[in-house]
Structures are given as structure tokens and as C-alpha cells.
Amino acid sequence: MSTTAESGAQTPAPAQNPAADRKAERAQKRAERYESLTIAGILLLIIVVFSVLAPSGSFLSLDNLRNVALDASTMLILAAGMTFLLIAAGLDLSIGAIVVFTAVVAAKVMAALAGDVTIDVAQLNHPHLFLALLLGIGASLLVGLGWGLVNGLLAVRAKIPAFIATLATAGVILGLAQVWTGGLNVQGAPIQLQEFFGLGSLFGVIPWPVVVAIVVTGILWVILGWTRFGLRTYAIGANPDSAARAGINVGRHLLILYVLMGVLAAIVGVIDLARFNTASVSGHTEDALAAISAVVIGGTSLFGGRGRMSGTVIGALIPAVLLNGFVIMAIDPFWQNVAVGLVLLGAVYVDQLRRRRAQQG
Amino acid sequence: MGTTDVPVLRATGVTKRFGHVEALRGASLEVRPGEVHALLGDNGAGKSTLVKMLSGVHTPDEGTIEIDGRTVRFGTPRDAQEAGVETVYQDLALASTLPPGDNVFLGRELLKPGLLGKLGFVDRPAMRRRAAEELATVGARVPSAVVPVSALSGGQKQAVAISRSLIWGRRLLIMDEPTAALGARQTHYVLELIKRVRDDRGMAILLISHSLPDVFEVADRVTVLRLGEDVMTAPIGDCTTESLLGAITGATTLGARKEAT
Numbered sequence: 001m002s003t004t005a006e007s008g009a010q011t012p013a014p015a016q017n018p019a020a021d022r023k024a025e026r027a028q029k030r031a032e033r034y035e036s037l038t039i040a041g042i043l044l045l046i047i048v049v050f051s052v053l054a055p056s057g058s059f060l061s062l063d064n065l066r067n068v069a070l071d072a073s074t075m076l077i078l079a080a081g082m083t084f085l086l087i088a089a090g091l092d093l094s095i096g097a098i099v100v101f102t103a104v105v106a107a108k109v110m111a112a113l114a115g116d117v118t119i120d121v122a123q124l125n126h127p128h129l130f131l132a133l134l135l136g137i138g139a140s141l142l143v144g145l146g147w148g149l150v151n152g153l154l155a156v157r158a159k160i161p162a163f164i165a166t167l168a169t170a171g172v173i174l175g176l177a178q179v180w181t182g183g184l185n186v187q188g189a190p191i192q193l194q195e196f197f198g199l200g201s202l203f204g205v206i207p208w209p210v211v212v213a214i215v216v217t218g219i220l221w222v223i224l225g226w227t228r229f230g231l232r233t234y235a236i237g238a239n240p241d242s243a244a245r246a247g248i249n250v251g252r253h254l255l256i257l258y259v260l261m262g263v264l265a266a267i268v269g270v271i272d273l274a275r276f277n278t279a280s281v282s283g284h285t286e287d288a289l290a291a292i293s294a295v296v297i298g299g300t301s302l303f304g305g306r307g308r309m310s311g312t313v314i315g316a317l318i319p320a321v322l323l324n325g326f327v328i329m330a331i332d333p334f335w336q337n338v339a340v341g342l343v344l345l346g347a348v349y350v351d352q353l354r355r356r357r358a359q360q361g
Numbered sequence: 362m363g364t365t366d367v368p369v370l371r372a373t374g375v376t377k378r379f380g381h382v383e384a385l386r387g388a389s390l391e392v393r394p395g396e397v398h399a400l401l402g403d404n405g406a407g408k409s410t411l412v413k414m415l416s417g418v419h420t421p422d423e424g425t426i427e428i429d430g431r432t433v434r435f436g437t438p439r440d441a442q443e444a445g446v447e448t449v450y451q452d453l454a455l456a457s458t459l460p461p462g463d464n465v466f467l468g469r470e471l472l473k474p475g476l477l478g479k480l481g482f483v484d485r486p487a488m489r490r491r492a493a494e495e496l497a498t499v500g501a502r503v504p505s506a507v508v509p510v511s512a513l514s515g516g517q518k519q520a521v522a523i524s525r526s527l528i529w530g531r532r533l534l535i536m537d538e539p540t541a542a543l544g545a546r547q548t549h550y551v552l553e554l555i556k557r558v559r560d561d562r563g564m565a566i567l568l569i570s571h572s573l574p575d576v577f578e579v580a581d582r583v584t585v586l587r588l589g590e591d592v593m594t595a596p597i598g599d600c601t602t603e604s605l606l607g608a609i610t611g612a613t614t615l616g617a618r619k620e621a622t
Contacts, residue, residue: 227481228470231459235467238456245454246468247439305458 038350039299042343043314043321050325059328066207070275072320073213074099074268078287079294079316080220080309081264084257086295087224089237089304090155091162092258094170095265096287098147101177102140102269103279104186110136111188126190133193141266147173148262152255170288178281186279198274209271216267221309233257237304290319293340297347318343367430369394369532369565370415370446375424377410384410386589387424390567392533397559397566399576399597402586403609408569411586412537415567416448417441428532447530451537453522457511461496461503462489464510465525495524498561499554516547523554527562534558535567540575548575555579573602587611 050059058064078095085092114132126132147169154165197208206214224230235243236250244250268287273279296302297318298311323336370392377385385407392398402408413419415426417435425432428444435441441448455464466488472478496503501520503513510518519539526534536555540548556579558564570576576583576597583600585593585608593608606612 226483228472228483229481231463231470231483232467234459235456235463238458239454242452242454242456243467245438245448245450247437247442248468305456 076316078291081261082291083312087307093166093288096284097170097173098265102266103273106136106140107186107279144262144266148259152258194277371427396581399580406586407589445531447526448535461521462492465492516550
């Protein structure tokens with residue numbers, strides 16, 4: 001056995017030398033940048049095309065951009081939560097059902113508590129307006145949390161594959177909402193919710209739902225990218241056994257992610273109620289799949305361990321921009337589904353290529 | 362035996378049953394400071410069960426485990442880590458999509474100072490720097506900043522896993538078949554790494570292996586398990602391939618059992 005200092009110098013480090021290391025590092029950085037740019041470039045291209053083709057700047061008008069942002073806002077919130085789940089190799093197909101259920105909860109609680117309009121019928125002033133809004137929103141968030149917990153317990157503790165567990169709860173949750181409401185949309189929430197929040201704007205410029213979406217997504221972005229919780233989310237998705245042996249409580253972490261997803265769905269439920277003043281029982285059936293496509297378009301891997309919130313933001317914007325552009329240009333809006341499907345295929349194909357390259361490496 | 366040396370690890374009469382299967386039947390093992398101690402045995406001899414006991418994954422039904430002469434009871438892997446026992450698992454337990462820096466500190470992340478740290482913000486530059494330092498001291502050249510572990514060679518991955526253990530381990534490093542999946546060149550690299558850890562750090566290493574050439578190359582002493590019992594413990598100098606194979610397969614009688622060391 002040689003002495004230590006010598007052996008340090010003599011042992012061949014396999015396959016690499018400093019120059020090659022730096023080269024690999026640069027290539028990695030370039031690949032990541034290229035990837036984010038590609039998807040951002042697609043969004044930019046779509047925007048440019050619509051700006052040029054749409055009649056007299058109607059696409060780039062402030063009003064229209066607000067509409068796009070409003071349409072994208074709820075999907076952005078759902079997709080942000082789904083980003084965490086997919087990176088951790090989890091999945092939640094029940095989020096649309098939770099949105100419906102929690103919107104119904106909010107509407108019912110508000111309608112029940114607000115009281116009759118007695119003082120000034122013209123102004124629709126409810127005697128307990130503030131309390132009703134507060135408790136309605138609170139109840140909705142709590143119920144969302146509860147459904148998230150149910151999903152988490154089934155997928156994590158009972159170890160039912162998340163795909164099946166949340167497919168089943170999607171049916172249960174939506175079915176219960178339909179039974180409860182007799183399949184009818186729920187009205188009767190105070191009009192003020194719509195007036196000041198659903199249709200209102202911060203400084204008269206940014207619609208409140210967009211503000212909520214930006215704040216929620218921003219917080220989740222920071223958590224994912226810069227905190228221990230975010231780092232562990234990646235580690236769990238990459239290899240749950242390794243994470244567990246590194247001392248991470250994998251079950252609890254995943255449970256928190258499902259609960260988070262449920263709460264985010266409830267926020268969307270409240271926003272939905274506020275925008276339309278109606279808890280719609282028939283909508284949101286495609287929310288889960290739309291959120292998953294947004295996340296995957298944004299470069300997050302369906303197989304866990306890899307993904308970025310910046311991509312998700314773009315991935316959530318692309319469908320909204322497409323739909324809006326098609327409507328403005330009087331193209332059949334059903335083409336949006338076709339276009340989003342094609343973008344999704346492209347994104348998944350790129351992910352496959354990358355995974356294959358990583359395995360070869 | 363140098364009786365002044367308190368063994369780093371002493372497992373005595375360790376028994377573990379899984380239902381009706383008795384995986385360990387009173388196995389004993391002693392690892393001394395600064396030695397590479399090889400643990401040999403056929404499949405099903407109880408090697409991995411014993412390792413799981415020492416790394417806190419399982420708790421023994423009977424028997425005691427002592428670290429530095431103090432009896433310990435490991436309920437979780439974290440307990441073992443806190444006692445200074447680190448394990449490099451056969452599959453390395455790395456998160457393949459994360460770079461080495463994040464992997465080295467996985468589960469024990471460095472946080473930013475002050476309020477941000479309290480909020481759970483990680484100090485990535487510090488983690489990457491310290492991981493790079495640690496990798497350099499074990500003589501491994503690994504791109505530490507952004508390249509995910511999946512892009513590294515087998516030997517480099519091993520170096521990352523070993524570095525993680527070295528940062529935290531104080532007393533004992535358990536390595537579970539570190540060269541099983543490696544080619545000749547990478548195997549040589551990992552064996553040199555093991556020697557360097559022993560010589561530079563004075564860390565005791567428990568090396569679980571199937572490869573007798575590896576054992577002859579790096580081990581100081583050897584313990585052979587068979588059918589859940591330790592059937593032989595000897596300095597490597599007293600062993601031949603034949604005597605080890607005999608103990609592993611049971612071809613030699615138990616007369617050689619626990620020969621004086």
C-alpha cells in the first residue's frame with residue numbers, strides 16, 4: 001500500500017479530467033438553458049403569430065392580455081401543485097372533482113350564512129356578508145385539505161397506486177357533489193364575491209384571481225427551487241428508497257404534497273365561484289389532465305425527479321393563449337385541443353430523448 | 362489481541378427472526394479502530410441482515426451491539442448515523458437526477474444562515490463547495506456543480522456515496538458490496554479509495570463482499586458468516602483462498618471456529 005499523499009495523486013480518477021469535467025458542466029447548463037428556451041420560444045412564437053395576424057392589435061390589447069391571464073390563472077394554480085406531485089413521482093387525477101366539490105361547499109356555506117337581503121334590496125346587502133365569505137372560503141379550503149388528505153392516505157399509507165387511488169376518489173368526490181346538489185349548479189353566494197373579487201382588479205389593472213395565482217405560484221416556485229422541502233421533493237421523485245435511507249420521512253412528505261394539492265384545488269374552487277357566481281357541477285372534468293399536460297409541456301418528467309416551475313408557468317400559458325388567439329381570429333376554438341395535444345407530444349418526446357441520454361451517460 | 366483497543370463495533374450473539382426464518386443465530390462480530398474488516402458469506406448467510414441491524418434498518422431480537430464499548434439500540438437509520446455509523450448501500454442510495462452536492466447533503470441539507478435558514482432555504486453554494494472538497498480529499502474528480510449523478514461513471518458514483526458517508530461518519534463506515542457492479546478499472550479505483558479512507562482518516566471500515574480478490578487486496582481481518590452464525594474470524598494474513606472458501610461453504614469443520622486472533 002502506498003502512502004496516502006502519493007496514492008491520492010496516483011489513483012486514476014475514472015473517465016474524467018478537469019477539462020472534461022468543465023466541458024460536461026457547460027454542456028449540462030447549455031442543455032438546460034436550451035430546453036427552457038425552446039418551450040419559451042414556442043410560447044413567444046404563438047404570441048408573435050397572433051399579434052401579427054389578429055385584426056388591428058386586438059390580441060396585444062391590455063384587455064385581451066387580462067383575459068388570457070384570467071383564463072390561465074386557475075390552471076396555473078393547479079399546475080403549480082401538480083408540478084410538485086409529478087416531480088415527487090406522485091399524481092392526482094381528482095383535482096377537478098375537488099374544485100367542483102369545494103366550490104359547492106363555498107357556495108352552500110355562503111348562501112346559508114349570509115342571511116336574507118333585508119336592509120337594502122337594491123344593493124343586495126347581506127347582514128352577515130363578511131362572516132359568510134370568511135367561513136365559506138375557510139370551509140372550502142378545509143374540505144379541500146380533507147380530500148387531499150384522503151388522496152394522500154390512499155396513495156401513500158395504503159400504497160394504492162396514485163393513478164388508481166385518485167381516479168377512484170375523483171369519481172367519489174364528483175359523485176358526492178352531484179348527489180348533494182341534485183346535479184344542479186349552486187347559486188346564492190353573495191354577489192359581492194363576484195363583484196369585488198371575481199371581476200375586480202388590483203389597482204383596477206390586474207384581476208384579483210390573477211393576483212392570487214401569481215402569489216400562490218410565486219411562493220411555490222421559491223419553495224421548489226430554493227428550500228429543503230423543494231430539494232427533498234426532487235430526491236423523493238428520483239428514488240424514494242434512497243431518500244428514506246438518507247433520513248427523509250418520505251411518507252409524510254408525499255402526504256403533505258397531496259394535502260397541498262387539495263388546498264390548491266379548493267382555492268381554484270373559490271376563484272371559480274367568484275368569477276361566475278355559480279358553483280358549476282358539470283365543469284372541470286378535464287382539469288387534472290390539463291394540469292398534467294401543462295406541467296409536462298413545461299419540461300417536468302412524468303417519471304419524477306426532474307422539472308421546473310418556470311416551465312410549468314409557460315406550459316399553463318400556452319393553452320390559454322392558443323384558445324384566446326383562435327377565438328380572436330375566428331378560428332374554430334376546438335383547434336386549441338389539437339394544438340395543445342401536439343405541443344404535449346413534442347414535450348414528452350423531448351423528455352424521452354433526455355432520459356435515454358441520461359441513462360447512456 | 363490488543364486488549365487496550367476498545368473495538369469500534371462489537372456485536373455479540375445477535376439473533377434475528379423473520380417469521381419462522383432465523384436469519385441470524387447468535388452472530389458476533391468485532392471491528393477494531395482503523396481496520397478494514399471484511400464480512401464474507403454465501404447468499405443467505407445473514408450478511409445483509411447483520412448489516413441492516415448495524416445501520417439501524419432492523420433491530421435485533423437478541424444480542425447486543427456496542428459502539429466504542431457503549432451498548433446502543435438503533436431504532437432508525439438516523440440513530441445509527443448519530444452514533445457515527447454510516448452505510449454505503451450496494452445501490453448507493455443516490456438521487457440520480459440531482460448533482461453530487463445535493464446528494465452528499467441529502468437529508469442533512471446545509472441551510473442559509475439567519476432567517477432564510479429558519480424558513481428552510483438551502484445553501485446550495487456551500488453544499489456544492491463542501492462536497493467538492495470532500496470528493497477532492499478522497500481523490501475523486503467529479504464535476505460537482507450541476508451535472509446529475511446519473512451522468513457519472515460507476516466509480517464516481519461510488520465516490521459520491523463514500524464522500525457523503527465520510528462527511529458524517531465518525532467511527533465506522535459500512536460498505537455493502539461496493540465493487541459488485543463495477544468493471545476492473547473502476548473496482549481498482551474503489552479499492553484504492555477504501556485504503557485511502559482507512560489510512561488518511563483512520564476510519565474503521567466493515568466491507569461486505571463476495572469477491573475474495575478484493576478482500577485479499579484491502580482487508581486487515583476477515584469474519585465469515587454461515588447459516589446465521591460467525592464461523593471464522595482471522596487476520597487476512599492467516600487466510601488462504603481455500604480456507605475462506607471452506608469456511609464460507611462449510612467444507613471445513615467448525616474446528617476452525619473463532620480461532621485466536
